[in-house]
Amino acid sequence: MRALIALGGNAMTGPDGSAAPEAQDVAVAAAMEHVADLVAAGVDVVLTHGNGPQVGNLLVKNELAASVVPPVPLDWCGAQTQATIGFLIMDSLERALAVRGVRRQVATVVTRTRVDSEDPGFSRPSKPIGRYLPENEAKVLVEHGESWERRGDKGWRRVVASPEPLEILDAPAIIELAKAGYVVVGAGGGGVPVVRDADGTLRGVEAVVDKDLAAT
Template sequence: MRVLLALGGNAMANADGRVHPDDQIGAAKLAAGSIATLVASGVDVVVTHGNGPQVGNLLVKNELAAPVVPPVPLDWCGAQTQATLGFVLLNALDAALARTGEARRAAALVTRTRVSASDPGFLNPAKPIGRYLPAEEARVLVEHGETWEDRGPKGWRRVVASPEPLEIVDAPAITALVDAGFVVVAAGGGGIPVVADPDGTLRGVEAVIDKDLAAALLAGHVDADVMVVATDVPAAVLHYGTPEEEPLGEVTVTRMRELAAEGHFGSGSMGPKVDAACRFVERGGQRSVITRLDLITEAVTGSGVGTVVVPG
C-alpha cells in the first residue's frame, strides 16, 4: 500500500501552537513515530506538510528588515521553509525508523507546484498572510511591490493570490525516491508556486497554494492508494458549534460534496481538507481519511477512525 500523509500546520508546533525551534523538533518527533509504525508494517509513505507559521516567521523578519534590505520574495520563503522543515523531519524520521529496526531512510525534496499565470487569483489577490501592521510600516512594503489592504482598526495586512495547483513539477523525482525505498517528504506548504513562461521556463511567483489541494494532486501523481489528512480533531463535524454537532464517519464522495455545498465546513479550516479528500477519491483513490495525527495508523488500516471518504 502507498499512502500520502498530509500533516496540518499543528503537526509542526507544540500543543499550544508555539513554533519555537525546540517545539517544532518535538512535534516532528511525535509525527515521525506514527509514520515509522506505518513504514514498519510495509506501507510506502509520502509526507507533505503545512508551513504557515514558519513562513509567518520569515515575513516578520522581512518586515523588520524592509527599511534596510529588500524583502525576500514569498516563493523564496516557501523554499526556505520546505528545506528547514524537511531537515527537521528527516532527522526525526531516520531516528524513528531506526528504533523500529527499519533499514529504510527518509529523503526530503524541495518541490515546485505549477500554477497558471492567468489564474484569476493574480488579478485580485485575496489570501491574507502575516500579521497586521500600522499604515506607515505597511507603506514601506508596498513600496517594495507588495499588496497590502487596510483592514480597519486592526491595521493593514498583506494579501496574495491563492491559485489552483495544476501540477507537482517534481513528482517524477518523488516517485523515483519512493520506488527506491525512501520515506519522502515533499511539496511542503503546497509547493513553491511557479508559472511557465512561453518558452517553457519556470519561474517563481508571489502566491500561496492551498496545501491540502496540493496534497490531493501529489497523491494522484505518486499513485497513492490512501490519503490521510492529519489535523487536530478526530473527524470532520456536521453542525459545528451547535447542540446538534455530530462527527462524520464514513461517507461517499457524492454525499460529502452535498454536505459541503450545504455549508457544513468552514472555508478557512475544514473546507479545504474536505475538498482535497473528495478530489483524491474522485480521481481514483481508494479512500481519504481526515483525522488526528495520533490516529493515522488506524486510518490507514481502515479501523473506522476519522471521516472516511469513499467512492460512490
C-alpha cells in the same frame, strides 16, 4: 500498501502554537513516532506538510528588517520552509526508524507547483497572510512590491494570490524515490508556485497554493 500522510503546519508547533525552533523539533519528533510505526509495519509512506506558521515567522523577519535589507519574496519563503521542515522530518523519522531496527532513508524534494499566470487570483490578491501592521510599516513593504490592504481597525495585512495548482512539476522525482525505497517528503506547503513563461522557462511567483489541493 502506500499511504500519503499530510501534516498540518500547526501540528508542527508547540501546544501553545509556538513556532520556536525547539517547539517545532519536539512536535515533529512526536509525529514521526507514529509515522515510523507505519513504515515499520511495511507501509510505503509519502509525506507532505503545511507551512503556515513557519512562513509566518519568515514574514515577520521580512517586516522587521525591511528598512535594512530587501524582503525575501514569498516563493523563496516557501522553498526555505520546505527545506527546513523536510530536514526536521528526515532527522526525526530516520532516528525513530533506527530505534525500531528499520533501515530506511528519508528524502525531501523541494517541490514546485505550476500555476496559470492568467489565473484570476493574480489580478485580485485576496488571501491574507502574516500579521497586522500599522500603515507606516505596511507602506515600506508596498514600496518593495508587496500588496497590502487595510483590514479594519486591526491595521494592514498582506494579501497574495492563491491560484489553482495545475501540475506538481517534481512529482516524477518523488515517484522514483518512492520506488527506490525512500520515504519521501514532498509538496510542502502546496509546493512553491511557479509559472511557465512564453519562452518555456519557469519562474517563481508571489502566491500561496492550497496544500490540500496540491496533495490530491
